[in-house]
Amino acid sequence: MNKKRNLTKYLLCGAVVLLILASAAFCGMARVGGGSSVFSFLRSPRYQDDWRLVLVNGDCALPKSFAPPLLTLTNGERVDERIYPDLQRMFDDARAAGLSPFVRAGYRSTEDQERIMENRVDALLREGWPEKAARKEARRTVARPGYSEHQLGLAVDVNAHTSEDEWRLYEWLSANAWRYGFILRYPQGAEAVTGIDYEPWHYRYVGPDAARAIRETGGTLEEYLGVA
Ligand SMILES: [Zn+2]
Incomplete structure (x- = not known):
């Protein structure tokens, strides 16, 4: 026994x-x-x-002591300096097409991500959510500290200066971003794979080869890396 x-x-x-x-x-x-x-x-x-293909999602945390080389944009947002030339080229071409893109959110430190999570939880508590449910709900739309792609410096939330531009900009980006090495990271219908709701503004730098391959298959970064 x-x-x-x-x-x-x-x-x-x-x-x-x-x-x-x-x-x-x-x-x-x-x-x-x-x-x-x-x-x-x-x-x-x-x-x-390959620094361009680091996977960060709800299951994969940021590598320990990750510190990308950062560059500050004119509006104060920061990105990994290695993606800047392609990002600038993409924005120049979008502007030439009559659009007005800007980076609403680039790099975030763990402390930034903690603050964003706490703000979201606080807002839900003020709406009357019980504490435990508020934390669960917040995690649906806000990545836990250490699990946000923004902490890589390779992700940018792109917005337009005028709201009527916004959807035109998203359309332009979804058709063209791959040419500059960026992918729509959280496509519609891929929520089960990415774990994140559709975000037409969130673009992730993966480099031109991976961006082209992902565009051709219509998949996600997880599928490209063979971990979905
Ligand atoms: Zn984002």
């Missing part, structure tokens, strides 16, 4: 360890460097060490 109980205990512990290792491998696969995982031999060399 005792032996049987011990065996069950060992099997349960083994299953837990395997689950932990599997989730580390899943997220590590698409991360820059990826740290030293026992599964490193399984990682595709295509994604390894």
